[in-house]
Structure formats: structure tokens, C-alpha cells
Amino acid sequence: MSSTESNAMPETPEPLPAHAGGSSASGPAALSPLRLAYWSLLRELWEHRWIYIVPLIVAAVFLVGFTIGAARIPFPLPRHARFPQFSPARLIEMPFDMTSGALMLTYLVIAVIYCLGALHGERADRSILFWKSLPVSDVTTVVSKSIIPMVILPVITIAIIVVTQGFMLLTGSAVLLGRGLDVAALWAQVPLLAMWAGMLYHLVTVHALYYAPIYGWLLLVSGWARRAAFLWAILPIVAVLIFEKLVFNSSVFAHVLLSRLGGGPAAIPFPPHHNMPMAAPTLANLSAFLASPGLWIGLALFAAFIAGAVWLRRRQGPI
Amino acid sequence: MSVIEARGLRKKFRTTVALDGIDLSVEPGRILGLIGPNGAGKSTALNAILGLIPFEGELRVLGHDPWAARDALMRDVCFIADVAVLPRWMRVSQALDYVAGVHPRFDRAKAEKLLAKTDVRRSSRVRELSKGMVTQLHLALVMAIDARLLVLDEPTLGLDILYRKQFYDALLTDYFDGARTIVVTTHQVEEIQNVLTDFMFIHHGRIVLACSMEEFERRYAEVTLHPERLAAARELRPIHERQVFGRSTLLFDGADRRQLQQLGDVRTPGIADVFVAVIGNASNDRQAEGRRT
Numbered sequence: 001m002s003s004t005e006s007n008a009m010p011e012t013p014e015p016l017p018a019h020a021g022g023s024s025a026s027g028p029a030a031l032s033p034l035r036l037a038y039w040s041l042l043r044e045l046w047e048h049r050w051i052y053i054v055p056l057i058v059a060a061v062f063l064v065g066f067t068i069g070a071a072r073i074p075f076p077l078p079r080h081a082r083f084p085q086f087s088p089a090r091l092i093e094m095p096f097d098m099t100s101g102a103l104m105l106t107y108l109v110i111a112v113i114y115c116l117g118a119l120h121g122e123r124a125d126r127s128i129l130f131w132k133s134l135p136v137s138d139v140t141t142v143v144s145k146s147i148i149p150m151v152i153l154p155v156i157t158i159a160i161i162v163v164t165q166g167f168m169l170l171t172g173s174a175v176l177l178g179r180g181l182d183v184a185a186l187w188a189q190v191p192l193l194a195m196w197a198g199m200l201y202h203l204v205t206v207h208a209l210y211y212a213p214i215y216g217w218l219l220l221v222s223g224w225a226r227r228a229a230f231l232w233a234i235l236p237i238v239a240v241l242i243f244e245k246l247v248f249n250s251s252v253f254a255h256v257l258l259s260r261l262g263g264g265p266a267a268i269p270f271p272p273h274h275n276m277p278m279a280a281p282t283l284a285n286l287s288a289f290l291a292s293p294g295l296w297i298g299l300a301l302f303a304a305f306i307a308g309a310v311w312l313r314r315r316q317g318p319i
Numbered sequence: 320m321s322v323i324e325a326r327g328l329r330k331k332f333r334t335t336v337a338l339d340g341i342d343l344s345v346e347p348g349r350i351l352g353l354i355g356p357n358g359a360g361k362s363t364a365l366n367a368i369l370g371l372i373p374f375e376g377e378l379r380v381l382g383h384d385p386w387a388a389r390d391a392l393m394r395d396v397c398f399i400a401d402v403a404v405l406p407r408w409m410r411v412s413q414a415l416d417y418v419a420g421v422h423p424r425f426d427r428a429k430a431e432k433l434l435a436k437t438d439v440r441r442s443s444r445v446r447e448l449s450k451g452m453v454t455q456l457h458l459a460l461v462m463a464i465d466a467r468l469l470v471l472d473e474p475t476l477g478l479d480i481l482y483r484k485q486f487y488d489a490l491l492t493d494y495f496d497g498a499r500t501i502v503v504t505t506h507q508v509e510e511i512q513n514v515l516t517d518f519m520f521i522h523h524g525r526i527v528l529a530c531s532m533e534e535f536e537r538r539y540a541e542v543t544l545h546p547e548r549l550a551a552a553r554e555l556r557p558i559h560e561r562q563v564f565g566r567s568t569l570l571f572d573g574a575d576r577r578q579l580q581q582l583g584d585v586r587t588p589g590i591a592d593v594f595v596a597v598i599g600n601a602s603n604d605r606q607a608e609g610r611r612t
Contacts, residue, residue, distance in 0.1 A: 030391065030394065030423070031421065031423055035420065035421075036421055038420070039417055039420035039421050040421075042417070042420075043413075043417055046408070046409065046410075046413055047406065047408050047409075122406075125406065125407060126400075126401065126403055126404045127404055127405065127406040127407075128404075129371075129398075129400035129401065129404040130400075130404045130405055130406060130457075132369075132371060132389070132393075133369075133393060133397060133398045133399075133400070134393055134418065134421050134422060135390050135391065135392075135393040135394045135421065135422060135423070136390060136393075136421050137389070137390035138389075138390075140390075314389075315372070315373070317366075317371060317372075318404075
């Protein structure tokens with residue numbers, strides 16, 4: 001007990017700070033918006049620790065599975081493994097691919113769950129009244145929440161992919177060397193730097209920027225729905241799909257949605273049998289992406305949805 | 320400058336009128352109690368003052384329009400809406416870090432000192448604390464903010480008597496310095512009668528009575544008397560009568576103290592008793608008015 005800070009403090013009561021009592025109408029200057037955004041983000045990470053714990057668990061499962069699997073590759077290889085797609089290099093390379101795919105999928109699932117709860121949870125547990133009792137604007141709060149799927153999740157995902165695949169390459173090399181096999185084939189098969197560059201590009205352009213209106217929509221619904229936010233997010237979309245089919249017998253909206261989910265025409269195509277880009281992006285990729293109207297329409301929608309979410313948060317109280 | 324200045328403050332929710340034209344002016348250094356039955360409009364008034372809901376009419380809080388500038392206002396205003404609003408996942412240390420991070424007037428050392436007097440541990444999560452301890456934490460956070468207006472909406476709801484007493488004791492000894500302003504609503508009116516400098520009865524979205532405690536003590540008197548003196552007492556036009564154990568207690572507004580002392584023991588009534596009388600009479604008047612028209 002004696003080690004706690006509080007007990008070490010002097011017992012004499014300090015006088016209250018001199019009170020200006022009305023003359024200091026302006027009060028202290030507002031804190032910088034950056035500082036408020038930093039603390040708002042930090043509190044999201046405190047509250048939603050699962051957004052980095054879950055991808056870490058996914059990565060750990062792959063890493064452990066890969067290590068055990070690599071150690072168990074039979075040598076010499078059995079007859080059926082002589083097909084090229086079962087070459088030792090391919091067997092070792094495949095998990096890299098699966099890891100990326102799984103972590104990208106994890107990102108999307110986390111983003112959807114996070115966005116649907118972000119403005120709903122604080123109303124459901126009434127803590128919105130605590131947050132609103134502090135000098136943090138609704139704009140700062142909502143924008144900070146939108147930064148999670150737009151910036152924090154891509155950063156977490158690429159960081160975990162880099163670490164996991166780095167470990168995999170080292171483990172794989174050790175296994176091959178232990179068998180007296182050539183490591184060069186593996187290193188040629190998995191050009192990690194190029195893969196990571198391609199992956200980062202893919203995460204930023206497609207998962208963050210191109211999917212932005214999806215996150216914006218989910219945040220908006222999260223700020224509006226009293227319960228079952230997921231259903232309220234899906235329902236209008238299904239309604240539009242059915243309505244369009246019945247009235248115009250067309251499916252333009254469905255195509256728009258699928259094109260959006262597919263990453264648009266400008267995404268770097270994945271090589272066949274791969275869940276991730278295997279090459280670094282080129283300037284042509286980037287300029288095609290920046291020139292695609294889909295990107296800008298999407299970002300405009302995102303801005304509109306976020307503005308709507310801010311409007312709602314200003315008016316909404318606990319539910 | 321008034322801390323709160325309202326003129327014709329109105330708020331309508333779809334079909335119900337929650338605030339029906341409220342005028343009020345709260346000066347610095349007052350402790351104002353808003354008293355009224357459930358649904359009278361107390362919380363609506365506070366929500367408008369705190370910038371949580373849009374409203375009609377004129378309202379300035381510390382010179383701000385609360386709806387247009389809630390975040391700026393919250394640098395000078397604190398509120399405890401309810402004991403249950405601290406996020407349950409938060410650790411005590413995180414709450415201190417966060418408020419220190421976003422509030423320019425938060426004195427962390429003071430909050431730590433206040434917490435040291437309680438059993439609240441820094442590493443605990445809010446969900447692990449008892450309701451009383453959550454209140455202590457919330458109060459420590461709020462009292463460490465050098466705010467000019469503190470708004471408390473049923474701050475002690477659901478707490479046992481010990482914590483309720485501690486709450487107001489701490490507020491008066493460690494926080495209130497004569498320059499700050501406190502606005503409080505509560506159902507436990509008796510407990511805050513000695514704390515208040517002013518009070519206001521709200522009923523059906525209107526202010527029925529607004530009065531300082533000095534004025535209250537001057538105006539209102541309560542006399543308990545034997546039945547044989549009842550007729551004489553009624554001559555002095557009591558505003559309320561009630562029977563306890565065969566003795567009558569009469570409540571007077573503005574009656575002569577010396578005359579009252581001849582009838583029996585004269586006391587200052589509880590705010591709650593005056594509230595019942597004033598609201599009851601207001602309702603009767605309304606009904607009478609309804610019958611006439």
C-alpha cells in the first residue's frame with residue numbers, strides 16, 4: 001500500500017486555484033484539433049482492443065500452422081507431389097498467399113463490425129453522455145471513428161502481414177536448408193518486398209479508399225439505428241435491388257455494388273491462384289486508379305455519409 | 320454576466336410540449352435546484368442548457384449558444400448526467416489520461432488526490448466498481464475540472480444514503496467556492512435543501528415558483544397545532560393542510576410570524592411540502608379554470 005503514489009502525496013490540502021469568477025470569459029485556448037483527434041483515436045483503440053487482437057490471433061494461427069506444416073513436408077517428395085503446383089517451393093509459398101487472403105478478409109470483417117457498433121454502442125451504454133460532457137466536437141468524434149477502418153486497420157493489417165510473412169520466409173528457408181535444398185527458389189517464388197508493396201497499395205486503394213462509402217454508410221446506420229444496425233444497413237440495399245428488378249427489370253445497382261466490392265476497374269489484378277498481388281504497383285496502376293470516377297464518386301458519398309453521421313450524433317442521445 | 324440566461328425557452332417533442340416558455344437567469348455563485356415531478360421538463364431544460372438538444376427561444380450559457388457551440392461550452396461547463404454513463408470498459412487510469420488529454424482545465428493531481436480518499440483503484444475497470452464508486456470516480460473527474468458551471472441531473476439516483484451524503488459533502492467542501500455555479504435536479508429534495516441557494520419548481524414545462532432560500536425562509540412557515548386552534552389558523556389562509564397523528568400541520572405563505580407563533584410551533588417547511596402545496600394548488604386552479612371556460 002505504501003508504494004502507491006496517492007499515499008506519497010502530502011496531506012495538506014492545497015487551496016483551490018484562484019478563480020477568476022466571470023472575468024475570464026474566453027477561458028483557456030482550445031486544445032489543438034490534432035490533440036483531440038489523437039485522444040479520440042486512442043479511446044477507440046482502448047475500447048476496441050479486438051481490432052488488433054483478432055488479426056494477431058489469425059496471424060499466429062497461420063504462423064504456427066506453417067511452421068508445423070513446413071517441418072512435416074516429406075522428403076523425398078511422394079509421387080503425386082511431382083506435379084508442378086506441388087513443388088516444395090509452391091508448398092512453402094502457398095501459405096504466404098493464404099495468410100494475406102485471411103488477413104485481408106479479417107480486415108473487412110473487423111471494419112464492418114466496428115463501423116456498425118461505433119456510433120451505436122455509445123448510445124446503447126449511455127456513455128455518449130459522458131463523451132458529450134467533454135469539449136470534443138461531434139465532427140472530431142465521428143471522423144476519428146472513420147479513421148479506424150480507413151487508416152488504422154490498413155496499417156495494422158500490413159504490419160502484421162509483413163511480420164508474419166517475414167517469419168514465414170525465415171522458417172521456410174531454415175526448413176529447406178535443413179534438408180539440403182536450394183533456398184534461392186523459395187526467395188524467387190516469394191518476392192516479399194514487391195508483394196508487400198503491392199499489398200500496401202491494394203489495402204490503401206481498394207480496402208480503404210474504394211471501400212470508403214461502405215464504411216461511411218455503416219457508420220451512418222450505426223448512428224441512426226436503435227437496434228439491429230446490421231439489418232438496417234442491409235435492408236435498404238436489398239429493397240433497392242428488388243425494387244429495381246421489379247420496376248425496371250434491370251440490375252444496374254447490383255452491378256455497381258459488385259464493381260465496388262471487386263475493387264473497381266483500376267485495382268491491380270491478382271495473378272491466377274493468388275489471394276494477393278505478387279508485384280509492386282506501377283505508376284500506371286496509380287494513375288488509372290486516380291483517374292477512375294468510381295473512386296471520387298465513392299469518396300463524395302463517404303463524405304456525405306460522414307456528414308450525416310455527424311448530424312445524427314449531434315442530435316442523438318442514449319437509447 | 321449571468322451564467323444562464325433564458326427567455327421564452329420552448330421545446331416540443333412531436334406532440335408533447337416539454338418546455339413551455341421558460342424564463343430564467345442564474346447568476347454566478349448560486350446553487351440552483353430544479354424541482355419537479357417526472358416529465359415536468361427538468362431534464363429537457365438541462366439538455367438544452369448543455370447543448371444536447373435544439374430548442375426554440377433565447378438561451379445563452381456563459382455567453383454561448385449551447386446548441387451551436389457545445390464543444391466550446393464544455394470547456395467551462397461540466398455535467399454529470401447519471402451515475403451510469405462512464406464507459407464500462409474504461410480503466411480508471413484511462414479515464415484520467417483521457418480527460419487530461421482533451422480538457423484544458425483538468426487538474427490531474429487534484430483528481431488523483433480526490434480518488435486517493437476513496438477505495439477506487441487506478442487499475443480497475445469501471446464495470447468492476449460498485450455504483451457508489453463509479454459516482455466517486457465521476458465526481459473526482461468533474462471536481463478536478465476548473466469549470467464555471469456544473470450541471471447535475473439526478474446525480475445520486477440509485478445510490479445509498481451514505482454515498483449520497485458524501486457526494487454533496489464533497490461538492491460543498493472541495494468544490495464550491497462561491498464563484499462557481501451549480502444547477503442540480505433530484506428527487507431527494509430534502510437532502511439538498513441545505514445545499515441550495517435557490518430553487519425552481521417546474522411543472523408541465525413551466526416555472527411555477529422560483530425563489531431564493533432566504534426568500535423561501537422568510538415567506539413560508541409551517542405550524543403544527545391542536546385541532547381546537549384549527550379554525551383560528553384557517554383565518555390566516557394556509558395554502559396547505561395535512562393531518563399527522565391527529566394534529567394538523569398548516570403551511571402558510573407570507574403570513575405574520577408573530578400571529579403564527581400564538582397558534583403553535585412555527586418551523587421552516589421542507590421544500591418538498593411547499594412543492595406539493597404549490598403544485599397541488601396550481602393543478603386545482605387549472606381544473607377550476609377549465610370548469611369556468
